[in-house]
Structure formats: C-alpha cells, structure tokens
Amino acid sequence: MPTTTDLIHRYEARLAKFRRGLPHEYKLAFDDLFIAAYKYRMQESLASFLQPFEGFLLSGWLEDHRELMKMREMSHDVMRLRAEVENLRRKKTET
Amino acid sequence: MNQFTCWLLDIYIHPERGVVLWFLCDDGQRRCLYQEFPVTFYAAGQRHRLHDLCIFLKKELPSIHLAEDERRDLFYGSTVVLAARLNSPYDLPAIARRVVDIFPDITLYDVDLNVALRHAAIYGTFPLALCQVASDESDTIHELKVLNSKWDINPEMPPLRTIVIEPDADPFHAKPENIVVHTPKTTAKLNIHDPASLGFFNYILKQYDPDLILSSHGDTFLLPTLLEQSKKRNHPLLLNRDPNAEITFKKERSYFAYGQVVYRGRQVLLAGRLHVDMGNTVMWDDYNFDGVLEMARVSSLSIQTAARVSPGTGISSMQIITALQQGILIPLNKEQTENEKTTSELLEADKGGLIGDPEIGLHANVAELDFAQMYGALVVQFNISPETVNTGRPTAELIPELGILIDRDHPGLLPLTLAPLVKKRTNLKHRLLVLSQNDCRYKSYKAQVSAHKWLIVTCIGYLGFKSARFGCIETHETILAYSREVMLRAQEAAEDLGHQVLHRYVDGIWIKKSGCNTLQDFQPVIDKIVNRTGLPIVLNGVFKWIVFPHSRRNKRIAVPNSYFGIFQNGEIKTRGIETRRHDTAPFISETQMEILEILAKAPDIEHMQDYLAEIDSLVQGKISDLCSGCVPPEKLVVCLTVSRNLEEFKTPSPVSIALGQLESAGKFLRPGQRIRLLYVLGKARARAWDLPEPLDLRTLDISRYRRLLLRAVNTILEPIKEHYADTLSSMPVYFEKQPILAGMEGWITL
C-alpha cells in the first residue's frame, strides 16, 4: 500500500497543471498547502482516511487555523498594549 | 566409559553414525565423538494417500519406522499424522525430496530441519556449550549433559585457537600475490603460485591445529584458490579437521528483502574446524565476532552458519527449537493464509510504526528516550503470537483501543521464544550503563546487545515474510498497532507534564522542557510513561544540543530520523546525515565529523558561535586540499549498492557506468554487491575504483566533490546559522555551486 508521503506526491503530480496555471504568488500559497500535508503525515496516516485528500485539506485548514489563533493572540496583545499607551497618555495629559 | 568436561565446537551429520560432535576438552584435547541420532518427520493428508506413502517409504528405506501419531498444529490444534522415524538423519534429505516430488498433495512437517536445531531441542546444546560427556571406546556418546545455559551472561568460554588469513591485496582491486597467515606466534607470507605454499600451509594447520580460521576474502577467493591449487597439484589440503568429511560449498546468491537487493557471497564451510570470513559475515560491521558467537549461542546454529545467515534465519531457528520442545508441528511451507479484510480494515491495518516529523531547528537540553526492545517487550507482555491473535478461543479478550482479540491465557510460541532473549538483553543493557568503556567486557556486551537487537527487530518483520513458516500478517499488524498506541500514550504523558515533544520515531521520543537539564529532571516523565504504557523506557541521554535538519527539497519540510547532536557526556550522535551514509566519500564524512568535534567543545548553544571561526579555518583547509590534489584518491571513493544487472538499467547512472567499465575489464558484480567508484570529468562521469589500469588523478571531478563537501558542511552549519541569524553580524557562508567571484566564500557581513 502506498505511504502517506507517496499519496501526497501523487496528488502533487496530479495537480501540477493546476499549479502551473496559477499566478506566481498563488503558487507559493499552493505549495504552502502541501507543506501542511507533509507536516501532518503521521496524523493523516493514523486516521486512515478513505479519501486521502480529506486529510490534506484538514491539515491545510489546521495550519491556517493555528496561524489565525496566533494572530488573534497577537491582536489581543496589541490591543492591550494600545489600551495601556492610551492610559499613560491620559494620565500625562491630566497631570 | 570415558568422561569429559568439554565445550561443543561443531555438530554435523555422519553418513553412518548419526551425528558427529567436536569438543574442546578441558584437558586441551580436541575430540571427535559420535552420537546415534534418529529423526522423525510427519505427514498429513487423505488416508488413501498416506497409505500409498507408507508403501513408498518402506520400499525406499526398509529400516524406517512408521506409526500413527497425534501432534499439535500451531493453528489447528491436535492433528492425526503419520510419523516416520529414520535411524539416521543422513537419509532424510533425499527421502524428503522424493516424497515432495511424488506426493505433492501431502503436507509434510519437521522434514527439513537443521540437525543442530533438532539436537538443541532435545539436549539443550548450542555452540560452545559446556558439556559433561560420557563415551565408549568407539567414541560413541552414551550420555550428554549441558552444564550451562545459552542465556548466561558471562559463560565460561574455551580458549579458541585462532589463525587469521588474508590476501596481500583486495582480489577485486588487484591481483594478490601472497597469502598472509597470522598465528599468535608468527606471521607468514606464502606465495599463492608457489607449490611449496600448500605444504607450508598444511604445516601451519597441523602445528597449530586452529579451532577457528578467521579470514578476509576467505569464502570468495582464498580458500577456493587454495583448494583449486590443491586439486591441480594433487596435494591434499588439511583444512578440515575431520579427514573423512567433505568441505561444504554454498553458491553465491542475490535476493530481494526488506525493500532492497541483498547479496550473499559463496561459502566454504569446514568440518571439525570453523571458518569465518569477516567480509562475508552478515552484520560484521555491526557486531563482529562477539556478536556472531552470541547469534550462534541463542539460535543454536553452528558458528559458521550463524556468521553467514541473516538475523531472520536466526530468529526462525529459535522458533523452530521452541516448537520442537513444545511438540508443535513445523510445516515445510507456510500453511496459514490471511483473513479477509474490507477496504477500511485494510487501510486501518496496513500501517507501520509511529513516525512523526521532527521540529526543525536547533534545540537545547533535549532528552532522548526509547522503549527498550519495544517490539520484543510487547510480544512478551501481551502474549502476541500467530496463534493467540484474533483466535476463536473462549479465553481471548478484546483489546478495545485496538479492536483486536488476544488470548492471554495460553503462552504463545513467539513470547516463549523471545522472553529469555528480551530478559538477557535487558540485563546486558543495565550492565552496560554502569560498566566503564575500558572494561574488557564492554565490547563483548555491546556486540551481544547489537545481535539481540537485530534478532528481535527481524522477528517482527519476519512475521510478515512470505516464507516464514509461522508467519502471520495479522500478528505483525497487531504488534505495530500496539506500538503506535504505546507511542501515543508516551507523547500524552510527556505533554501532561509540560514537555514539548520534538520528535517521535517508532520506539524513540525526544522531549524538552524549560528548566529540565539533567538526567534526574526527566525522571518524573519516565515514571509517568512507564505507568501509562506498562513498558520500560530508557533515557539514553540528554543532548546539550541537537539539530533536526530540514529536507533539501524544502526548508519547511522535516526529515524523520535525521539529526545530529552532542550529549552532555560529550558523545556525538548522528543519524541520516553524511557521516552515517555509506554512499558518502570518507573525506567528506570525516570532515563533517571534525566539524561536529569542534562544536562539541562548546559548553552550550550560546557559545557555539565562538567556534565558527575554527570551523571556517578547517573548511577552507579542506577545500584547499581538495583543489590542490592533496586528498588521497581512496578517500574520495564512493560505495554504492548494485541494484540490478547491467542490462536492466534504463538510464545511465554512476553505478551503471562503473558496472559497465568493470564488465569490460572482466570483473563482474551481482545485484546486492557494493561497487566502489570515483566521480570523474567528461562523458563517463564515473570511474570504477577496481579497474586494473592506474587512475589519472587529473580526471577527478574536483568540482563535484567540492559541492558534496560543502553540502555536508552546510548540513551542519545552516541550522546553526539560522538560529543565530538575528544575533550575529557576520558568519561563514559556503556556496555549493562555484561562486561567481573568487574569494566570495568564507565570512560575509549580513
């Protein structure tokens, strides 16, 4: 039976024409999706997806969601810092 | 009656007197004794066909004793069979061949077993076993008792008289002129073509009477050459200690196993004396003669055979002995077929061990843990065996996490076989932890542990092997399913305690946690993992630092089981990089190791940058040596495996080019053999190292070697440079392709 890595290679080959037709910056995004598929090879293999592409899409989605969660955290930090700066400014104005 | 205390050296069949046993006696004598040894094989089939078989057997061998018997089939339980007892094992192979030919519909059992294994099953014998023997005046053994066990850690060993013989040149590379014979007292050089050499060699054999001849190219060149000379000159060679026995020859062969082609050279096996060819011994590089001895002890195969067969044969021999002792029938061919699986079940079952991608980059204070002989421990702990998995027995219990039924009540063949091996290995590993590397036992223990490892690992793979008699793919799948579950639990246990899991690979796990630097700091996680999995796990060490490099294809894709690092005790460990690859030229792997040795001097990650200048100086020196021709050509030889015959190559590759060159020079290599070549300029691209004509050094493709060297350097330095990217103002850069401007390599300002 093919390994998960073999299956990823198969899909990469199958989608080579799709990728070729993409503008350059979209090609980078496309490649990023497959990096996620590689990254979660072990988890995909554990799940034994009947449709391997489900696993690849889930991996891409998971990576995106992780990035989103990180950005949310950073955004909260930025908002908190902004609030602190505002606070300091107000105090300075008052004094 | 004569009584001896002695060590068993060799056992083989005698045409008339059963078996021959050679002993090294405690009085220094080497004795050849005989033992009557009747053997039995079994047959099953339709009644009328068994009747025909009885008539045939009686006609072929009137002295054969036939009877109905009830024996145990591993999978089907009690079975009525025809038992055929022969007075001598000598007659069995010929009879068996005829029966297979004339009665292909009859199932045969216990018909092709090595006589050493049969003997081991009855008497507990094994090579170099200490025995008490009683024999009569005709040297026939009446009593034999083994005084020690193959599972003893420090068995009393006999002093083996050993000589070493080797040609004065590698026969494949150049024509040897002399045979060099080393005895403990002297070294002699004998001209191969001189007729007097045969007489002198016989003199050495007679004078010294070695128990063991260790050789280099003995199987493939030395002994066949000497024997050919002996035949031509009608001058008998006294290689055998037993003058009445023949020397056994086995042909060379190539076969496909575990995804690659394996080559076994031809073999020359002696009688009454051992011949081990260091170049034709499986796993010699891994565990040398101590490992060979241990393989022979635990498998009960003769030392000569154990040296030349794969660990698969070793573990199969151990199973055969267990089966004989348990009264289990051993089929000639595999009888068990796979159970049917749906598509989902197939996708679920057809998986290997757990292999996760590592976290790319440089990490500090990382613990490397691994489950001690995980597969063996799983088999023994959970009673996993071909006949206990998915059995219909009422005592079988369902393992919910895996959806597998296992009978834990009746000890299986596989656990019974592996349990003492696993116990001995665990014992030896504990001793190695506390033993100094300078202790005289250290090397031997290490070799034995390595031999055990290969036996245990092969045992699991062997279950899926097409010709394994007790092979059962479901058992193989069960062990792997358990192993994945154990690894997931280990990961969960580590993460519960706040550790970051950097890498998981089959039975090993790498973890780190801020504040955990010493061995003691990791004890809580070890205890938790043992608690959660029920299996022992060992802390191999804490890396001062470790790098998991990225794939060459893409910097964001990791490579499982590829890393390099330095333990806190200063030991360097590498996997999957150039130093560990046999297809890397020695010049390159040595350079990479020298870089690691420099980095090992750094007390921690923060101080690694202090050594970059020293590394740069080393690398510049190596480039200079390469470009100025100061590197000896043998250091640039690359060793690759021949995967197929020349005519089967579809596109030219360095291997096919070099293979063609050798064939034109009348030198032939078979699939599975290694070919040595150099990269050269011009259309040829490669040049076989073993061509007769001298090499023109000017033809070497220095540019290619330079690229390979810098690639190996970058493997080590790039991850470190990436770690320091924000903090260093300048660092050495090495371009694998030739820089456009000379002098661009070396330090650049970022």
Add this chain to the structure above:
Amino acid sequence: MDNLLDIRPGHWNLHIIPSSHIGQLLVAAAHLAHRGPLTILDCGRQYDATIVACALEGREEIADRIKTRHAFICSEAVKLLQTTPVSRTPVLVLDLLSTFNDENVQFRMRQFLLENAIQNLNRLSRNAGVAVIVYPPPSLPDSLRLFERLKFAASKIITYEVPTPAYQQESMF
C-alpha cells in the same frame, strides 16, 4: 475494462492486461462494488485500496463491500482459492501467475499447484463469476508453459493492448 463488468456464473474469464493498466482495472473493480459484494484475491501485491477508495469517492459503505486477501507464494495462492467458499459473490483474482513464476519452487510442484488452482477456479465459478487477471508472462520457458495452461483452462480470454497512436505530433521543443 468494461468487459470486467461481464462476470457471470458458470464461467471464469482470463484477462491479460499490461501492468500499466492496473489502476484502471482497480477502478473498474470499484464500480463492480456498486452492484454488490466482491471478493478480491491479490496474488501479486497489486491491490491498492486507495485507488478503489478514491474511485468510490470515499463511500465507505460501498468500499467495504470489497473483501481482500493476499498471497505471496504459489502454495498460499492455491490455499486462498481452496478456502474461498462457493457463493454468489463474484471473485476477482489479481496477478495469479506472479507467485507461480518463483523459480525457487520446483517446476513440477508449480504445475501441480496450478492444476489445483484451476480446479478451484472452476469450483468458484459455478455459483458466481470469476475474473482472473494476469500480465503478459516473462519469456522464460516455465512461465510460458504455465501461462498457456491457464489460457487453455479459461472459459474466455480477453486481451487488452495499449493502442499505438495513429499519428504522433512532433514536439514543439
């Protein structure tokens, strides 16, 4: 590959296909599963469950109608056939002759086993249809003899060839 759908009781057909077409064959086998259960006896490591699963668009309830068993040596291949019960479930035997080309087994034994295999193919085809897939044999005398024997025993032989293109356009580059 449409001929694969023509599995009928009372017959067993021999399909000789190029090895490059195995993927298409497995897709055809997947479509057979739409009709009902299917037994696959894989004698040459040819069955790729991922191709079947993809062809069925991940529909587990249909994919699981296919039940598979594997053989790696010729005696095991015969045992698979012997232990497959006669039923209405069609049987697809993949690469039957692969294990019979193993020269480590004496030719007389391989002949004997092949006769046994043919008897079981006849038995299995009584209630359900059987399709036996083989590739063109290697040009070894023993392999050719076994191949001819199997051809002789089959109810019908269907040979697939790779069509040569009538016109080959020259490349631009």
